[in-house]
Amino acid sequence: MFALEMIDISKEFPGVKALSGVNFKVRQGEIHALCGENGAGKSTLMKVLSGLHTARTYSGEIRINGEKKEFYSIADAEKAGIAIIHQELALVKDMTIGENIFLGREPKKRGVIQWDELYHNTAIWLERVGLRVSPDTSVSHLGIGQQQLVEIAKALSKHTKILILDEPTAALTESEVEILMGILNQLRANGVSCIYISHKMPEVFRLADSITVLRDGQTIDTLPGSSTNDDQIVSLMVGRELTERYPRVPHQPKETVLEVRNYSVWHKEKKGQKVIRNVHLTLRKGEILGIAGLMGAGRTEFVSSLFGAYEGKFEGEVLIEGKQVHIRNITDAVLAGMALVTEDRKRQGLILNMDVKSNMTMANMHRVSRYSVINENEEIKWGQSYVQELKIKTASLETPVGTLSGGNQQKVVIGKWLMSNPKILILDEPTRGIDVGAKFEIYNLMNRLIDQGVAIIMISSELPEIIGMSDRILVMSEGQFVRELDYHEATQENIMASATGGR
Numbered sequence: 478m479f480a481l482e483m484i485d486i487s488k489e490f491p492g493v494k495a496l497s498g499v500n501f502k503v504r505q506g507e508i509h510a511l512c513g514e515n516g517a518g519k520s521t522l523m524k525v526l527s528g529l530h531t532a533r534t535y536s537g538e539i540r541i542n543g544e545k546k547e548f549y550s551i552a553d554a555e556k557a558g559i560a561i562i563h564q565e566l567a568l569v570k571d572m573t574i575g576e577n578i579f580l581g582r583e584p585k586k587r588g589v590i591q592w593d594e595l596y597h598n599t600a601i602w603l604e605r606v607g608l609r610v611s612p613d614t615s616v617s618h619l620g621i622g623q624q625q626l627v628e629i630a631k632a633l634s635k636h637t638k639i640l641i642l643d644e645p646t647a648a649l650t651e652s653e654v655e656i657l658m659g660i661l662n663q664l665r666a667n668g669v670s671c672i673y674i675s676h677k678m679p680e681v682f683r684l685a686d687s688i689t690v691l692r693d694g695q696t697i698d699t700l701p702g703s704s705t706n707d708d709q710i711v712s713l714m715v716g717r718e719l720t721e722r723y724p725r726v727p728h729q730p731k732e733t734v735l736e737v738r739n740y741s742v743w744h745k746e747k748k749g750q751k752v753i754r755n756v757h758l759t760l761r762k763g764e765i766l767g768i769a770g771l772m773g774a775g776r777t778e779f780v781s782s783l784f785g786a787y788e789g790k791f792e793g794e795v796l797i798e799g800k801q802v803h804i805r806n807i808t809d810a811v812l813a814g815m816a817l818v819t820e821d822r823k824r825q826g827l828i829l830n831m832d833v834k835s836n837m838t839m840a841n842m843h844r845v846s847r848y849s850v851i852n853e854n855e856e857i858k859w860g861q862s863y864v865q866e867l868k869i870k871t872a873s874l875e876t877p878v879g880t881l882s883g884g885n886q887q888k889v890v891i892g893k894w895l896m897s898n899p900k901i902l903i904l905d906e907p908t909r910g911i912d913v914g915a916k917f918e919i920y921n922l923m924n925r926l927i928d929q930g931v932a933i934i935m936i937s938s939e940l941p942e943i944i945g946m947s948d949r950i951l952v953m954s955e956g957q958f959v960r961e962l963d964y965h966e967a968t969q970e971n972i973m974a975s976a977t978g979g980r
C-alpha cells in the first residue's frame with residue numbers, strides 16, 4: 478500500500494493548464510524525488526497536496542494510506558500528517574524562531590501562552606536540525622540557510638508523516654546541506670515519507686529511492702533511483718537527448734574594462750571584521766571570469782559592494798575603462814554600465830504583483846521611455862524578445878510575475894538585467910533553481926553577450942558550470958583570491974583544494 482496516492486490530478490489557472498491528469502504515488506518511508514523543467518507543475522502539485530490549492534479547485538483524488546481525503550485548508554493537510562517547506566521561505570521576519578515554529582499552536586494554560594515551555598520545546602527542535610542559535614532569536618537575524626533549517630524544525634514539530642521539500646537546498650551552505658541530508662535519512666529510517674524537489678541532480682541521486690518526472694503538467698514516468706541515471710532523467714524532463722551541457726566557444730578577451738585594487742569589505746554586523754581583505758581583480762571585455770569558492774567565502778559581499786548594493790562598509794579603488802568610479806548605490810552602478818543578477822533574486826529582484834513586462838523594464842527605463850513617458854510598444858518589443866530567448870513560460874507579458882513558477886521568476890530577473898545593456902554583467906549563482914534545458918539557454922546567451930563585447934563575472938557553486946563556461950577562474954577563500962586558473966588547467970579537485978584553504 479502507498480502512503481500517498483494522487484490520482485488523475487488536474488489543475489487550471491486562467492489561461493494555464495498547470496496539471497493535466499497527474500498520477501503520483503509515494504511509499505511509506507521513502508524519499509521520492511519530483512523532477513521536471515521550470516513550470517512543469519511540481520510546486521503546483523505539492524500545493525494541491527498540502528491544502529494550499531484547496532479541494533474543489535482541482536479535479537482528481539488524494540488518498541492517504543488508501544483513504545480518500547479532501548483538504549480545505551493547510552490545517553486540514555497538516556492534520557493528515559502533511560507538511561510543506563515552500564520554494565519561497567515563509568517565516569515571519571519580525572518574530573522569534575520559537576514564535577514562528579509554534580505560530581497558532583502556542584502552548585497555553587487557561588488561555589495564557591507558556592513562553593518557557595514554548596522556548597524549551599523550540600530548543601529541542603533546533604537541536605534536531607543542528608541549528609545552534611538561541612530559540613528567542615529574531616528570524617530577521619538569520620541567514621537564508623538558517624531560516625530553511627527553522628522551517629524544517631517547524632515541519633518536524635508537527636509530527637509530519639509526509640514531508641514535502643520544494644528546492645530546500647537552493648540557498649544552503651555545504652555544511653547545512655550535509656545536515657539536511659542527515660535529517661532526511663533519519664526521517665526515512667523513522668518511516669516518514671519525503672517528497673523532494675530539486676534541480677540538483679547529484680542530490681537527487683544521492684537521496685532518492687524513487688524518481689517521478691513531470692513534463693508539461695503530466696506524469697512521464699516513475700523510476701527507482703538505483704536503476705536510472707542523470708542522462709535518462711534529464712532526457713525524460715526535457716523530452717529530448719541533451720548531450721552537450723556547456724556550450725564553450727572560443728572567446729577573444731580585449732582591453733581591461735574593470736579594475737579593482739586593494740579592495741576590502743567589512744562585515745555587516747561585526748563591524749571590526751573584514752569579509753573581503755585587500756583583493757585585486759582585473760576583468761577584460763569579452764571574457765567570462767568565474768569566481769569559485771565555498772558559500773560564505775565572501776563572493777556575494779564582494780560583488781554586491783562593487784554594485785553599490787551592500788549595506789556594510791567597503792573601501793578600495795575601482796576603475797571602469799580606466800576611470801576611477803565611486804559607486805555608492807545601484808543607480809550609480811547602472812549608470813556606470815554594471816548589472817548584477819543577485820543570488821537572492823526573490824528579495825532583491827522582483828515586484829511580485831507587477832507584470833512580467835514592467836518587471837523586466839524596471840532597470841532600463843531609459844530604453845523604453847522618452848521624457849519619462851513609458852513607450853508601451855518598446856516595452857512589449859523588448860519584453861517579448863527576452864521571453865523568447867530565455868524561454869520564459871508565461872501566459873503573457875501582462876501576467877503578474879508572482880504567478881510564474883519559481884524558475885521562471887528567476888529568468889525574468891535575468892532578463893531584466895540583460896536588458897539594461899551592461900558593459901559589465903555580474904551573475905551571482907545564475908542557474909540556481911533553473912532546469913537543465915534553460916541553463917543551456919542562459920549559457921548561450923552569455924556567449925552572445927561576450928561576442929558583443931560585454932564582460933561577465935560569474936559566481937557559481939556548481940564547479941562543472943564554472944569550469945564549463947569560464948575563460949579564467951579565481952578561487953576565493955576566506956575573503957581573498959587564493960588562486961587563479963586558466964580553464965584548461967581547472968579541475969573540480971584543484972578548485973576545491975584551493976577553496977578549502979589548501980593549495
Ligand SMILES: Nc1ncnc2c1ncn2[C@@H]1O[C@H](COP(=O)(O)OP(=O)(O)OP(=O)(O)O)[C@@H](O)[C@H]1O
Pocket residue numbers: 490491493494495513514515516517518519520521522564870871880881882883884885910
Ligand atoms: N497562482 C498561479 N496563477 C497562475 N498560474 C500559475 C499559478 N501557479 C502556477 N502557475 C502556472 O502553472 C505552471 C506550473 O507552475 P509550477 O510552479 O507548478 O512549476 P514548477 O514545476 O514548480 O517550476 P519551477 O522548477 O520553476 O519551480 C506554470 O506555467 C505557472 O506559471
Ligand SMILES: [Mg+2]
Pocket residue numbers: 519520521564643882883884
Ligand atoms: Mg516550483
